[in-house]
Amino acid sequence: MITTSVAARLAGNDLQQHIFASQSTVIQECNTNGETCLFDWDCCSGFCNWYNSNGAPDGHCRKGDQ
Structure with a gap:
């Protein structure tokens, strides 16, 4: 049986990148x-x-x- 994380099921690739982005990436969006x-x-x-x-x-x- 293949297991998939909850984050992988709930979010597409773009949202996962935002959720797990480093602080420097998020700060640039101000x-x-x-x-x-x-x-x-x-x-x-x-x-x-x-x-x-x-x-x-x-x-x-x-x-x-x-």
């Missing part, structure tokens, strides 16, 4: 400064600017010191 974001973890810098200086919604990645 947004750079100026790109849109919803959460801090969406941005490579770790900072999502939710509001601009006028208090209006913004939603763009920014540098950490701004």
Whole structure:
């Protein structure tokens, strides 16, 4: 009897590569400064600017010191 792992049954090759990707691969998928974001973890810098200086919604990645 051939045994197959649960991960192999549930995921195709592309999803398995994402699940088992190294951190450096996943980190490359973040947004750079100026790109849109919803959460801090969406941005490579770790900072999502939710509001601009006028208090209006913004939603763009920014540098950490701004």
